[in-house]
Amino acid sequence: MVAAKSDRPAGRRPTVRQVAERAGVSHQTVSRFLRGDPGMKPATVERLREAVDALGYRPDLTARSLRTGRSGVLTAMLPSPVTAFPTPVLAAAAEVAHEHGYFMEVAVVAGGSRERAGRAAELLASGRSEGVLFLGDLPDGGVPSGGDRGALVVFDHFDDQLRGVGQLADATPVAEAVAHLASLGHRRFLHLAGPQQWASARARRKAYLETIERLAPDYPGLASAGVVPGTWSADSGYDGVAQLPADAAFTAVIAANDLVAMGAIRALGERGLSVPSDVSIVGWDDQEMGRYSTPSLSTVVVDREAQGRLAMRRLVALVRGEQAGGSTGLLNRLVWRESVGPAPART
Numbered sequence: 001m002v003a004a005k006s007d008r009p010a011g012r013r014p015t016v017r018q019v020a021e022r023a024g025v026s027h028q029t030v031s032r033f034l035r036g037d038p039g040m041k042p043a044t045v046e047r048l049r050e051a052v053d054a055l056g057y058r059p060d061l062t063a064r065s066l067r068t069g070r071s072g073v074l075t076a077m078l079p080s081p082v083t084a085f086p087t088p089v090l091a092a093a094a095e096v097a098h099e100h101g102y103f104m105e106v107a108v109v110a111g112g113s114r115e116r117a118g119r120a121a122e123l124l125a126s127g128r129s130e131g132v133l134f135l136g137d138l139p140d141g142g143v144p145s146g147g148d149r150g151a152l153v154v155f156d157h158f159d160d161q162l163r164g165v166g167q168l169a170d171a172t173p174v175a176e177a178v179a180h181l182a183s184l185g186h187r188r189f190l191h192l193a194g195p196q197q198w199a200s201a202r203a204r205r206k207a208y209l210e211t212i213e214r215l216a217p218d219y220p221g222l223a224s225a226g227v228v229p230g231t232w233s234a235d236s237g238y239d240g241v242a243q244l245p246a247d248a249a250f251t252a253v254i255a256a257n258d259l260v261a262m263g264a265i266r267a268l269g270e271r272g273l274s275v276p277s278d279v280s281i282v283g284w285d286d287q288e289m290g291r292y293s294t295p296s297l298s299t300v301v302v303d304r305e306a307q308g309r310l311a312m313r314r315l316v317a318l319v320r321g322e323q324a325g326g327s328t329g330l331l332n333r334l335v336w337r338e339s340v341g342p343a344p345a346r347t
């Protein structure tokens with residue numbers, strides 16, 4: 001086996017000057033890049049990113065702290081116990097922090113939002129962290145003060161159990177899915193619901209029922225064949241369909257997520273029904289397995305990474321005293337694949 005050659009200088013940390021030499025720019029330009037200067041040309045930024053990645057450059061946080069009095073650390077603060085780790089959000093946030101020359105740490109703090117807010121204030125006041133990305137609710141009283149140091153951004157799309165709320169719980173695509181399926185001739189719908197302690201599951205159930213009611217006058221015969229309670233698991237989707245009465249009639253299923261949808265497809269097959277010839281089905285989350293299943297699964301893509309990037313960009317801007325702006329744009333969007341087709345012809 002031949003080992004891959006690394007561009008990392010042997011025996012010592014790569015320096016700013018080495019990054020500059022590789023990218024063909026001055027060391028002052030590298031410093032501007034690490035500060036996140038918005039006035040840099042995109043081509044220069046791309047060359048610098050390539051050089052940083054190839055050399056494995058990491059800012060010397062200790063030296064920078066001694067020189068500037070700043071730690072170079074940003075903190076993502078999560079509630080404890082962590083029952084659902086928001087990996088896509090945090091991974092995207094860490095990537096942005098790194099691009100701007102910061103190290104992102106993850107702190108898990110026991111207790112309620114008041115305890116976490118107090119810990120955030122301590123980190124900011126001490127200079128241990130220059131900024132905090134606060135996941136979950138803040139207590140009454142708003143943003144904790146860090147004195148004259150640091151900044152805090154509240155990522156309020158999760159509650160204190162790290163369950164999606166706000167924009168993450170937006171169920172608009174459910175209404176779009178029902179409307180599209182109705183336009184394809186489907187008149188009997190079934191909803192395999194998620195756990196109702198989750199705001200996102202409640203919102204999807206509500207959007208499903210309201211859309212059926214709203215569209216019924218425009219599509220005679222449009223009705224719900226039922227809402228089946230369940231969890232986020234494939235077992236839930238399988239059991240939800242398998243336990244329906246033998247004479248249950250429906251041609252379209254709105255599933256709580258992709259796992260539920262995949263379980264339902266298995267149960268539909270065991271009932272002698274094929275997807276999408278007999279029943280069309282839509283999931284949520286765009287899990288990789290759904291893209292490669294047969295049939296491939298129509299679903300809702302949720303761009304959690306976009307939210308993580310935006311939140312960290314806002315935090316970096318606040319830390320640097322710059323204008324914080326930007327928008328995630330469309331977060332949840334439908335993707336139509338092979339699991340959806342016209343309603344079967346009536347016999």
